[in-house]
Amino acid sequence: MTTSNRLYTGHQPRFSVAPMMEWTDRHCRAFHRQLSSHALLYTEMVTTGAVIHGDREHLIGFSDLEHPIACQLGGSDPKEMAEAAKIVAGFGYDEVNINVGCPSDRVQSGRFGACLMQEPELVAACVSAMKDAVDIPVTVKCRIGVDDQDPEVALDNMADAVFKAGSDALWVHARKAWLQGLSPKENRDIPPLDYDRVLRLKEHYADKFIGLNGGLQTLDQAEPFLNSLDGLMFGRAAYHTPQIMGEVDRRLYGADTADVSPWDAVRAHMAYLEDQLGKGVKLARMTRHMLGLFHGRPGARSWRRILTVEAIKPGVGLEVVEKALAAVSPTDFSQEAAE
Template sequence: MKSFGRLYTDHQPRFSVAPMMDWTDRHCRAFHRQLSLHALLYTEMVTTGAVIHGDRDHLLGFSSLEHPVAFQLGGSDPTHMAEAAKIVADFGYDEVNINVGCPSDRVQSGRFGACLMEEPDLVAACVAAMKEAVDIPVTVKCRIGVDDQDTEAALDTMAGATFAAGSDALWVHARKAWLQGLSPKENRDIPPLDYDRVLRLKARFQDKFIGVNGGLQSLDDAVLFMETLDGIMLGRAAYHTPQIMGEVDRRVYGGTAADVSPWEAVKAHMHYLEEQLSRGVKLAHMTRHMLGVFHGRPGARSWRRILTVEAIKPGAGLEVVESALAAVSPADAGLEAAE
């Protein structure tokens, strides 16, 4: 298997899809891969306890077509983080990432996520232990600070500690997280974005891989950072309008092939859907990640309606997806089919 991890030494990968709970599962990632060959895809966060003691095939299993794919861990005990990282590496993941950004109460009570912004030395100890345990890249995804922290000092300290411990990359969500008084949903929007803070961090750590996340609504927004930062990470925009990923290989990686259209992506994905259906996976568990792919195109509403209503029915199969495809504007279909 190709060693995707070494790309960090060449300041790659430059584009990734953020880890998102309940969204970026294996079926989501498999569909996103149909749109981009090169984007780095992240799993949902999984705790060290679940990785070590849970159903590993269920929690860590993935399709080989997903590469390059990174696994995000939640935890703060260096020994457990190293043990879990070893399990992740043995499963074939291309990277293991430490969550230092999630603000939920459950995460805080477990002493991981955004609250670790206040414990940079502990995060660094986790990085060091994981680097000792695995050969794949170990990275960190963090906030610019939490609560009343000075974001200049907090982010510089986190970056300095984790890079000194051997972290291969730092992905920064360019918002503070408020651990008291705001819900996780509010933490995605209310704290103001501060991209300039991430740019100042890069100016200080010029030889380190630093990527930005948070509030990027389109690929147009994201590529503005390509000349300054090493990585751009989209979350909700990539999930709700996945067709933008069809442009990633050309616009971000300099590919010469034509952009992947929604039609091409769905048709290419049929083989995966058929294979998973044969294993007993429910169609709706897979098609829920495909609802937005025709966003803004004639027939998009019918596409969503058919998948939403029909895919949940017992025995639903590929005919549902084919019916939904037929509902997209024939003119649009002909254009896409000709590309």
């Protein structure tokens, strides 16, 4: 089977960065955009109640440079999901996504996240209500099952329900979630990965967009899945070793451009950092997302130390980033960048 290369409206998410709480905020996304022009970027999950009643600019505001960008919602009331989706669309997002994968106790108590794997028809009702409310793609991100569910049955039931309701895509984290007995952190590692289950799902839905999430570490490992599946979603690897994103546009989107080096990314990001500093944003809030950029390269430890120790000092600015960059820059920066 070859990938269907199905399109969302306006973007083709062959590669995306997963929504990750405390990590994929607007400053993280702006930095990741310097590494890839095409990757689909996700917000942290935000609840429907927060979107409807909270400080929307603080919660879901973003910079134009972040496109294409998706907002992930947590909720299970179809009316509220539709209202929140309409607000999200009004902010200019390219996609709205339903969280059916988070296993935390707080999420379960709100009746959303992974526990919704047990209520596929409710998820479908949310999809349908959201599709009626907005013109942007509505997608779902789920697990292969929870607790004692049979993944063969649970995942098929979820896919059947949401695709019939009009979901534009299904992103599947290829692990079960254990709602009892494992912490959210343990649920990211302990349940075994089952990529074959996602591949079997795609065989039943050849004309639907199905993307893979969970345990993807390198493009060499992940790219072969695009022979069958439609998209790859990287989580912690994209955050901790973001330099891998510098190859995404060329390798996965066929862009006729040079790969973006870590040095190129930092230089390109300086304008954003300067702009945000001028708006009163603390340097450390932004540079914390850049710590892993030079992972495995000479000077990476110095890069992390300088940004960690000095970016938190009052009144500091771009000189800290310049100092950190000097600790990892080759003697001839232009030659290294060209290579």
